[in-house]
Amino acid sequence: MQQEEKTNCDSDTFRKVFKYYKQKRPAPDLTGVINFKDESTFEQNGIRTYSSCSDYGSSLTFDVLGLKPLDDWNIFTVNKHPGLFFISNPFTKSGIEYWIRQSFENYCLPPNPINIKENIDIRNCSDDTILQKLRWATLGYHHNWDTKEYDENFRDKFPCDLSQLSTIIAKYVGFETFTAEAAIVNYYSLDSSIGGHTDHSEKNHDAPLISISFGQTAIFLLGGTEKNVAPTPMFIHSGDVVIMSGPSRLCYHAVPKIIPNAEFAVDGRWSTIMSKMRLNLNVRQVNL
Numbered sequence: 361m362q363q364e365e366k367t368n369c370d371s372d373t374f375r376k377v378f379k380y381y382k383q384k385r386p387a388p389d390l391t392g393v394i395n396f397k398d399e400s401t402f403e404q405n406g407i408r409t410y411s412s413c414s415d416y417g418s419s420l421t422f423d424v425l426g427l428k429p430l431d432d433w434n435i436f437t438v439n440k441h442p443g444l445f446f447i448s449n450p451f452t453k454s455g456i457e458y459w460i461r462q463s464f465e466n467y468c469l470p471p472n473p474i475n476i477k478e479n480i481d482i483r484n485c486s487d488d489t490i491l492q493k494l495r496w497a498t499l500g501y502h503h504n505w506d507t508k509e510y511d512e513n514f515r516d517k518f519p520c521d522l523s524q525l526s527t528i529i530a531k532y533v534g535f536e537t538f539t540a541e542a543a544i545v546n547y548y549s550l551d552s553s554i555g556g557h558t559d560h561s562e563k564n565h566d567a568p569l570i571s572i573s574f575g576q577t578a579i580f581l582l583g584g585t586e587k588n589v590a591p592t593p594m595f596i597h598s599g600d601v602v603i604m605s606g607p608s609r610l611c612y613h614a615v616p617k618i619i620p621n622a623e624f625a626v627d628g629r630w631s632t633i634m635s636k637m638r639l640n641l642n643v644r645q646v647n648l
């Protein structure tokens with residue numbers, strides 16, 4: 361009850377910041393948005409580089425999964441947000457193409473549910489206007505948007521490649537036993553946003569949320585466990601991975617804005633649509 365009151369009164373600082381970055385005119389000032397590509401801002405934002413203690417055997421799967429060798433990974437923490445890890449694009453160029461291809465040619469096909477109810481085959485869809493209506497697909501335990509509960513009877517096999525990728529990423533930040541059981545693939549157009557929310561439907565809150573993005577740039581907001589905490593804005597560029605664990609696992613977060621990035625280009629079948637889209641693979645462990 362108390363929580364509801366808080367959300368409805370003026371102390372919804374999260375929402376104010378969300379609205380600020382979402383507004384079109386006047387355009388928001390982006391100078392305060394953390395850019396993990398700009399080292400000169402690290403000190404003022406309490407950003408530290410992180411070194412992993414994980415030991416991986418053969419590096420074979422790294423190539424297969426489109427990852428750069430571990431030595432080339434850049435990973436950061438933010439003092440204000442314990443449990444948050446930010447991996448600055450650990451993917452190769454062909455790796456990025458691979459995950460984009462999987463998102464359009466595999467993850468959004470039956471039996472996986474998608475937001476578009478008409479019977480269309482996205483793979484062979486030459487009509488950009490239909491493709492631009494694609495908003496989400498769910499994998500593994502399918503997210504129920506109404507009840508927000510996972511159901512044993514509404515579940516398919518989790519894709520092997522995305523599971524392996526998530527295992528490697530989780531291990532890198534110290535979660536040796538992470539098992540990918542559910543994912544939402546979010547497809548954002550340049551006008552899309554996702555409002556402030558927490559992801560708490562999973563039984564297991566000790567397992568991290570792993571969020572992998574491709575395509576156009578996003579402004580991502582990470583707040584606290586209450587909506588009265590002012591969120592930290594940060595840019596998410598193509599290939600970046602955000603991991604929310606520990607004290608950050610149940611924090612409010614949002615994407616108020618997508619910003620076209622003229623530098624982003626991808627070859628192949630999906631290059632045109634990806635010039636106007638952002639993909640986000642949001643992976644969770646459900647069970648304990």
Ligand SMILES: O=C(O)CCC(=O)C(=O)O
Pocket residue numbers: 544546554559571573578580596613614615640642
């Ligand atoms: O697109 C993002 O970066 C976040 C998506 C998200 O928070 C979710 O799917 O729960």
Ligand SMILES: [Fe+2]
Pocket residue numbers: 557558559613
């Ligand atoms: Fe989320």
